[in-house]
Amino acid sequence: xxxxxxxxxxxxxxxxxxxxxxxxxxxxxxxxxxxxxxxxxxxxxxxxxxxxxxxxxxxxxxxxxxxxxxxxxxxxxxxxxxxxxxxxxxxxxxxxxxxxxxxxxxxxxxxxxxxxxxxxxxxxxxxxxxxxxxxxxxxxxxxxxxxxxxxxxxxxxxxxxxxxxxxxxxxxxxxxxxxxxxxxxxxxxxxxxxxxxxxxxxxxxxxxxxxxxx
Amino acid sequence: xxxxxxxxxxxxxxxxxxxxxxxxxxxxxxxxxxxxxxxxxxxxxxxxxxxxxxxxxxxxxxxxxxxxxxxxxxxxxxxxxxxxxxxxxxxxxxxxxxxxxxxxxxxxxxxxxxxxxxxxxxxxxxxxxxxxxxxxxxxxxxxxxxxxxxxxxxxxxxxxxxxxxxxxxxxxxxxxxxxxxxxxxxxxxxxxxxxxxxxxxxxxxxxxxxxxxx
DNA sequence: ATCTGTTTTTGAACATGTTCAAAAACAGAT
DNA sequence: ATCTGTTTTTGAACATGTTCAAAAACAGAT
Numbered sequence: 305x306x307x308x309x310x311x312x313x314x315x316x317x318x319x320x321x322x323x324x325x326x327x328x329x330x331x332x333x334x335x336x337x338x339x340x341x342x343x344x345x346x347x348x349x350x351x352x353x354x355x356x357x358x359x360x361x362x363x364x365x366x367x368x369x370x371x372x373x374x375x376x377x378x379x380x381x382x383x384x385x386x387x388x389x390x391x392x393x394x395x396x397x398x399x400x401x402x403x404x405x406x407x408x409x410x411x412x413x414x415x416x417x418x419x420x421x422x423x424x425x426x427x428x429x430x431x432x433x434x435x436x437x438x439x440x441x442x443x444x445x446x447x448x449x450x451x452x453x454x455x456x457x458x459x460x461x462x463x464x465x466x467x468x469x470x471x472x473x474x475x476x477x478x479x480x481x482x483x484x485x486x487x488x489x490x491x492x493x494x495x496x497x498x499x500x501x502x503x504x505x506x507x508x509x510x511x512x513x514x515x516x517x518x
Numbered sequence: 519x520x521x522x523x524x525x526x527x528x529x530x531x532x533x534x535x536x537x538x539x540x541x542x543x544x545x546x547x548x549x550x551x552x553x554x555x556x557x558x559x560x561x562x563x564x565x566x567x568x569x570x571x572x573x574x575x576x577x578x579x580x581x582x583x584x585x586x587x588x589x590x591x592x593x594x595x596x597x598x599x600x601x602x603x604x605x606x607x608x609x610x611x612x613x614x615x616x617x618x619x620x621x622x623x624x625x626x627x628x629x630x631x632x633x634x635x636x637x638x639x640x641x642x643x644x645x646x647x648x649x650x651x652x653x654x655x656x657x658x659x660x661x662x663x664x665x666x667x668x669x670x671x672x673x674x675x676x677x678x679x680x681x682x683x684x685x686x687x688x689x690x691x692x693x694x695x696x697x698x699x700x701x702x703x704x705x706x707x708x709x710x711x712x713x714x715x716x717x718x719x720x721x722x723x724x725x726x727x728x729x730x731x732x
Numbered sequence: 733a734t735c736t737g738t739t740t741t742t743g744a745a746c747a748t749g750t751t752c753a754a755a756a757a758c759a760g761a762t
Numbered sequence: 763a764t765c766t767g768t769t770t771t772t773g774a775a776c777a778t779g780t781t782c783a784a785a786a787a788c789a790g791a792t
Contacts, residue, residue, distance in 0.1 A: 309758075309769060336748060347772050352750065482726075490723040493716070502704040509697045512688075523739060523788075550778060561742050566780065 316354040319344045323361050328405075332362060332412035359415040366416025367427055373401045374434050383441040388492035390438040391458065395465050395484045399477065402466065406477065413470035417463055435459050450498050450507070456514045457507065461491060530568040533558045537575050546576060546622040576626050584641055587615045588648050597655040602706035604652040605672060609679050609698045613691065616680065620691065627684040649673050660709050664721070668709065670728045671721065675705065 308316075322344035326335040337358055341348040355361045377397040381390055405412065435455035439446060446454055465487070469480040497503045522530075536558035540549040551572055555562040569575045591611040595604055619626065649669035653660060660668055679701075683694040711717045 307769080311758085312770065315770080337750085338748070348749095349751085349773070350771050353770070356750090358749065486723050486726045490720055493720050502700070502707070505700045506697070506704060509693060509700060510682075512693055521739080525788085526740065529740080551780085552778070562779095563743070563781085564741050567740070570780090572779070 312354075315344075315346060315350065319346065319351050319354055320361070320364060324365060327362070327365070327408050327412065331407060332409040332415075362412050362415035366412070369401055369405065369416070370427055370431065373398050374430055376401060377434060378437065381438055381441055384443050385441070386444065386492070387439070387442040387446060387495060388488050390442050391461075391491060392484055392488040394434065394438060394458075395462060395488065396481070398462060398466060399469055399480060399484075402469070403477075406469070410470045413466060417467065431462075432456065432459055435462075446495050447498055449504070450495055453507065453511045454495065457510055458491070460510065460514050461487070526568075529558075529560060529564065533560065533565045533568055534575070534578065538579055541576070541579065541622060541626075542618050546626045576622070580626065581641055583615055583619070584645065587612050588644060590615065591648060592651065595652055595655055598657045599655070600658065600706065601653070601656040601660060601709060602702050604656050605675075605705060606698060606702040608648065608652060608672075609676060609702065610695070612676060612680060613683055613694060613698070616683070617691075620684070627680065645676075646670065646673055649676075661712055663718075664709055664712050667721070667725045671724055672705075674724065674728050675701070 319340065323335070323340045326339055326343055329335075330339075337351060338348055340361075341351045344351065355364070377394050380393050380397065385393075402413070432455050435458045438458070439451060439454045445451070465480065465484060468483060469477055472480045474480075494503065498507055533554065537549070537554045540553055540557055543549075544553075551565060552562055554575075555565045558565065569578070591608045594607045594611065599607075646669050649672045652672070653665060653668045659665070679694065679698060682697060683691055686694045688694075708717055708721075712721055
């Protein structure tokens, strides 16, 4: 059980800061671990003492961005908005937050998203809490039978949108914004249609996917 | 403009075959370019003479799999089958073809799916042609108003199923098969119900989504 | 058969992510 | 102050994707 010392925490932070600077300047791919180590003033092996891999480094940076997303999206969920509005709001906000980092490259975003597969990841729970809030405060309320599972489905949707955006080369990422505009009403309508057993069964399969993957 | 000789084509093919064997056996990540070169009986540098990168190799393999999918699915489209049967057949066939490569990892599948974003990609047109055939030969015929857009919608469905399957850890990927079983009749029924404005609106949104992303 | 330009092949070198054993620094107990 | 066990740091080594200059093989013209 390795206990971390104050000096250790400092080193760790300086490596993190150095990576943020270099990722922002040169992108994820083109930034080498050697460059990060040099920029931080420590040896290559020392960087690996605190971060098991380059992806883990990106994962930590990404986790900070998710926190900011939650902070910015939460107050926008005015009670009484319909579900479509809440979906659109949260999805657009996540792109707002990630905007400055689009040119980090898809690999960076992918690294961030793969980190969330851990079922114990506390950030996963926090993300779900945001979506739960969006569902509970929406009016009219989604069908009772969906209220339990809906947050997880919408969380899956969010991941899909972010993945799409990460690969979106269109100017200003218009396509991603349009995807949000188009998908939000569709999802909201499908939720209403979940009263049909057939639609419900499909949702159940998707839920199974989330649960199995997460 | 480098003209390729007969011998060159043979070497290229043997590298491709070797990579196919090894990817299937050990997965994408764990297969090294050196192993591929050795298995093919050529030098490492020679493999790079024909394929610029490991990903390019995976890309070509994926394109071959899509071709095989079309080849195997097409004759199963017996005229007179209903739409549900055609949908179920094509989707199950794509999983049959991809089956040995499930453990390639997300990178492989993503590479294959993202490649199709290009509107100029000839394989995209070929995939759409398969779905067009499925729609045109189905009996009873889908509503006239849907016949134009339906192939693109079903192509979107196919991509979604493949993505679902790629992340499906259930034994034998049962869940993916069940998704196909469940989704096929729903989609077919919704096509009939497209006369209802609510359903039609959802389809319009989905079409917009395909066009926006494609 | 020889020459000429092109395609193919090779082996070594390079770039970069990752691991590891040993040294150094450190914290706490005596 | 010294000892002991732990944390931190280092430098070298390793694994693997990629590049490159030179050699070999080849095709076509003379």
